[in-house]
Amino acid sequence: VTDDRGGLPLLAPMSEVAGRLSIQAGATALQKANGGRGVLLGGVPGVLPGKVTVLGGGVVGLHAARMAAGLGADVTIIDRSIPRLRQLDDIFGGRVHTRYSTVEALEEECFSADIVVGAVLIPGAAAPKLVSREMLSGMKKGSVLVDVAIDQGGCFETSHATTHAEPTYEVDGVIHYCVANMPGAVPVTSAQALNNATLHYGLQLADKGLKAILDDHHLRNGLNVHKGKITNRAVAEALGYEMAEPKTALAA
Numbered sequence: 379v380t381d382d383r384g385g386l387p388l389l390a391p392m393s394e395v396a397g398r399l400s401i402q403a404g405a406t407a408l409q410k411a412n413g414g415r416g417v418l419l420g421g422v423p424g425v426l427p428g429k430v431t432v433l434g435g436g437v438v439g440l441h442a443a444r445m446a447a448g449l450g451a452d453v454t455i456i457d458r459s460i461p462r463l464r465q466l467d468d469i470f471g472g473r474v475h476t477r478y479s480t481v482e483a484l485e486e487e488c489f490s491a492d493i494v495v496g497a498v499l500i501p502g503a504a505a506p507k508l509v510s511r512e513m514l515s516g517m518k519k520g521s522v523l524v525d526v527a528i529d530q531g532g533c534f535e536t537s538h539a540t541t542h543a544e545p546t547y548e549v550d551g552v553i554h555y556c557v558a559n560m561p562g563a564v565p566v567t568s569a570q571a572l573n574n575a576t577l578h579y580g581l582q583l584a585d586k587g588l589k590a591i592l593d594d595h596h597l598r599n600g601l602n603v604h605k606g607k608i609t610n611r612a613v614a615e616a617l618g619y620e621m622a623e624p625k626t627a628l629a630a
Contacts, residue, residue, distance in 0.1 A: 379579060379600030388579070388600070389499075390437050391571035395561040396526045397441030397497060401430065401449065403560070404493040404524045407546050407553050414553055415520035417492050420450030427451050431487040433508055433533060434497035435462045435476070438526050442495045443474050454487050484508060489516045496525040496533040503612045505530040511550070519551040528556045588628060598624045605630060 381387045401419075408428070410416030421427035430446040432439045435457035446453045447470065457463055458479040467476050477483050488494050488509060494517075498505050505527035514536065527533040528540075536549045539558040546555050561568035579597060582590040591597045601609045607622035607630075608614040614621035 380596050382596075385437075388572075388575055391575045392561045392568065393437035393499075394441050395564060395568050395571060397438040397495075398445045399560050399563060400438070400442045400495045400497070400524045400526050400555075401445040401451075401493070403545065403555050403557070403563075404430075404495065404522045405449070407522045407524075407555050408492060408520075410520075412553075413520065413546070413548060414522055415492060415518060419446065419492070428492040429490055430454070430493045430495065431456065431491040432495045432497055433479075433484070434499065434527075435459065435466050436497060436499055438497035438499065439495070440466065440469070442497055442526075443470070446493075447473050451493075454491075456483055456487060485513060485516065488513060489518075491521060492518065493522045493524060496523065496527045496537075498527050498533045499530065500612070503530070503616050505533040507533060507535045509534040509536075511535045514550040514552050517552050520553065522553045522555060525554065525556045526560060528558055532556060592625070592628055598628075601628075604628060 379388050405419050406412060408414035408417055417428040419428040427450050429452045432442050432453065432455045435455050439455055443453050443455050454475040454477055455466055456477050456479045460478065463476040463478065477487065498508060523534050525532045525534050525537045528537055537554060537556045540547065540556045542557055542563055545557045546553050582594065591601055601624045602613050603609065604627040607627045608619050609622055609624040609627050611621050
């Protein structure tokens, strides 16, 4: 489901929660007792703050950066869209660094980071692998990778899904937090945020059924499968199937 700006209004609230939660979870994993480096993100007078690198400047990345900057961390957002980097620079007023995504930039920022947040989303498709196993050897021992993209396969080569009960594991001295469905850790906040976003669409579907999808192209963009036919291009390409146009599939 899309909105007038091309955004994903039903995904946005969970991305907001996951982005903010990524810093909370990463800061906890960074504590020495949990296997981390033992760095306080905000530092104290006379001691430098921790460094956070955020991969991706979308909704997750924006909210991760906002939370990290609010704690006083040194924050850098990496993205491949110059217009988005300009927008983020305006939003944060220079309090957060922005950097165009290249292999060299990824390596430099990951190697110097205490926490790296994987916040890359390609709607309907698997997340790209931005951090390789080889890159871990250049990272600080006890640093933390938080893979918010794990529900789409993860954007770190060494990621595999974990649970809220056992959220982390270590590879080559780097802590990985790869909890699937991160917003499930804060269900009261998540449920209220999701209800606020979905109620309008749910009422349309309850009132009009499939006609609501035919009448509203934003709802139609959210249709993935109908009567055995895949109607989302990214899903069809990821699975190697032909795509059926949503209107054609609904009329069949």
